[in-house]
Amino acid sequence: MLSILSDLLWSKVLIAVLIGLGVWFTVSSRFVQFRYFGKMFGILTARHHESDGHLSSFQALILSVAGRVGGGNIAGVAVAIALGGPGAIFWMWVVGLMGMATSFIECTLAQVYKTAEPDGTYRGGPAYYIAKGLGSKWKWLSVLYSLLLLATFGIAFTALQSYAVANSLQDAFGIPLSYSGIALALIVGLIIFGGVRRIAKVAEVLVPIMAGGYLLIAIVVLALHISAIPDTLMLIVKSAFGLGPAIGGGIGAAILMGVKRGLFSNEAGLGSAPNVAAVAFVPHPANQGVVQAFSVFIDTIVLCTCTALIILLGTAYDPNSASVADGVALTQASLATHIGESGRIFVSIALLLFGFSTILYNYYLGENSLSYLTKSRNNEFLMNGFRVAIVCLCCLGAVLDLGTVFAFADLTMGLLALVNLFALALLFKISRRVIKDYDDQIQAGVAQPVFNVTQFPDLDLDKAAWPTPIKQDQQASTADLTAEIINQ
Incomplete structure (x- = not known):
């Protein structure tokens, strides 16, 4: 029953909603992800001081990449090609x-409505x-959203990732x-009991190593087959529109598998990444929108393409074999x-x-949900209890049969997406106002736009989560004075 509901949700409803809203957001925001693509690299260097206790944009990016990048980039791409043919990659x-x-929209909104905790985070x-x-x-x-997030990422997906890690080690x-x-x-356990900053520090080291290593091995493969790359890319495009020989079920299967696996891989629209995006210290909400859009690019356009080319340039893939x-x-x-076999x-x-980095990411999502649900109480006892539960799930998940858990997680994740997308559609006008504020400052020649909460009094935002306008002006004046002294 769970599988039937999950298949209906993911193969019909969510594909239409996610793609439809994605196109609407893209057109209505004047293709914001392309307009600010160059800024995705520059903003990463804007670090906040460690002593202030906040995560930088870079750390928030790394933490979200840790969650997005996972089995979907390795196993998910292979399944998409096996069942949908090479054309599935185009739709990814x-x-x-x-x-x-x-x-971009969901992470910008997460920054706009973030709240300051008593400890300054x-x-x-x-x-x-x-x-x-x-x-x-x-x-x-x-x-409802918090409960779904806790059940899906905080509990079910933690057990699933433990299962994947343990079985991978057993096989190898x-x-x-x-x-x-x-x-x-x-x-x-040693990491999560240290809080989100320790998780971010571990991810800051681990994620570049794992993603960089995977990218490096892909570059080696591409270099070995550089002359075949243009034909392989052309095969992907032709297969996407049914222009080549029918492979893996035709154009319908290519679209279905490409869309489904792409959504599973990058999580855009599920609302998971905004939980991390809100933690970062940034001068303007759109900054984190830019950075998190880059996270999707890294996951789907870069790493998923690397896996696809590794498969399509090799000889193991046989479109006529069901075993693939x-x-x-x-x-x-x-x-x-x-x-060779070292591969x-x-x-x-x-x-x-x-898998390990994703467990840390899933834990943080669960912690954030629990914090929201218990914010009116002293929840330190519950937080420690949740951390103990995560440790236990890592042990149990490695040895359990998780078929039912996986079906449950698929269903709750689909419902999670519907709740979040419904909210994004209703709040899009507000996000567009914030993006316009960012656009106007950029067009006025402001190198680093600053969010002034007094210009959005109707939103009733948490002023403690943003520097006051006076401080912002003082910072700008100090910077101008410093520049003037240097020039003299």
Whole structure:
């Protein structure tokens, strides 16, 4: 029953809603993800001082990449090609490019409606912009979203990632599942009891290594087959429109698998990344929108394309064989055809790192949900209890049969997306006002736009989460004076 409901939700409803809203956001924002593509790189260097206790834009980006980048980039791409043919990759690109706009909107709203905690850190995300942006009559929807987020990412997906990591280690190195689960639980426990800043610091080191290593091995493969790349890209495009020989089920299967796997991979529209985006210290909400749109680009356009080319340039992929539906096995076998049997071990290690970083990301999403649901009480006891539960899930997930859990997680994640997308559609006018404020400052020659909450009095924002206009003016004046002295 769970599988039937999940298939209906993902194969019909969500595809139409996500793509439709992605196109609407893209056109209505005047293609914001393309207009500010160059800024995606420059904003990453704007770091906030560690002593202030906030995450920088770079750390927030890395933490969200840690969540987006995972099995979907390795196994998901292989399944998309196996069942939808090479053309599925083209539709993954389309979903990624449209998803950049959706992520821009949801992460900008997360920054707008973030709140300051007593310890000086920030909290935010869909639950916050639903409750504050839509008003008290929608409070029940924000609570529903938090419960779905906690159940999906905080609980179900943590167990699933533990299962994937443990099985990957068993396949590659023969390590018993229980041993992997215990080791993973100990390491995760040491990190999560240190709070979000420790998670961000670990991710800041781990994610560039794992993503960079995977990208490096892909570059090696591309270099070995550089003359075949143009024909492979042309094959992807032709297959997307049914112009070549029918592979993997034709154009319908290509669209369905490309869209579905693309959405699973980059999470744009699910509302998960905004929980992390809200934590960062930025001078303007649109800054984090730009950065998080870049996160979708890294996940879908860069890393998913790397996996696709590794598979299509290899000899392991046989479109006439049903066995290629095993995603991890296909990716491992394909890489082995390029660099030998060490390719299988490399994929297993990559899955280990991707899965581990995703567990940390999932924990933070669960923590954020729990914090929202219990914000009126002393919730330290509950937080510690949740951390203990995560440690236990890492142990149990490694050895459990997770078929039912996976079906449950698919269903709750689909409902999660519908709740978030409904809120984004209602709040789009507000996000467009904020983006216009950013656009106007850029056009006026302001190198770094600053968000002035006094210009948005009707939104009733948390002023403690933003510098006051006086301080902003003082900062600008100090910068101008410093520049004048240097010039003299």
